[in-house]
Amino acid sequence: MEDKRVIRSEEVQEILGTPPSWIVQWGTTVVLISLVVLGALSWYFKYPDKVSSKLTLTTLQPPVPIFAKTDGYISRVLVQDGDSVQQNAILAVIASGATYEDVLKLEADLQLLQGFDQDAFLSYEPDRTLQLGEMQSDYASFVQLYQDFSFTK
Template identity: 30%
Template structure:
């Protein structure tokens, strides 16, 4: 009798389970499954379009026609007058200062157009010796021209880099960047076992880079983008 009651109860529960299983899922469950499916699809599509650039940090060098000229005292004497102050932008032929000695007065003019700088704080009456630097003139950067931009690669780096690869060059302390391209790479190394790499700059980038250069050869930080694999490739789903 007890066994029959158990079988009857089990049969009743089975009928309840069958009823539940045969009942269609509610709207919340159906929409939840759909939302999850759409999210997964969106993630997969995003992983296909999102790229993860692989970069190679290097040093590049910008060479310009910036010139610097030093003017020396021709004889012993003293500063008689100062016509131009430090950091003044001057033009070629401007009179900068004058020096006097027991026999004559010598007016010193600029041989270049550019920015004036004195090696020390000078005043009228200061003594100067023959051969002593009186002032420097740096070429006006607005008028200088960028002659070339280049870098050197190790053998391992040269194997990874190809022509037309984008290269990002930091041109200021504020991390301002310009995007250039690798123009070509030497097929043979130099004496230092480095491969010469030439960088191509368009006119806009050349002008922007010109304004940041202070020397005839300036070292700059750069990064070459050697590959841009899709994010989905990282998960090996493709």
């Protein structure tokens, strides 16, 4: 098998083997000057640490504005700021002549009677001490009609 290595002449080896010293000196000088210039430019032109812009933050379920059905002063707030609430939940109580607890008791009684269950009608005893404010006359009419109603089995 023949040796396929190329053997170059001595003159070619001398040219390729040692570069001239002036190329090394000027090349090193150019690279060093370029690095110094880049360093000076990076010191002079600073990248801002703070970027100011306008931002609009959105969510999958954005907050919903809430409006009361009637005007008035809020007498009691039932939720805290930032709480999650369910639909139709009571958030606040508007001041009125009615006591909030009495209105809730009347609502529970009416839901019990709403099923038209005869046992519920027979066992129901109206509370005459409820303070219902504007609803007091309607409640008195309901109590009177309830007492006039005859329950037969």
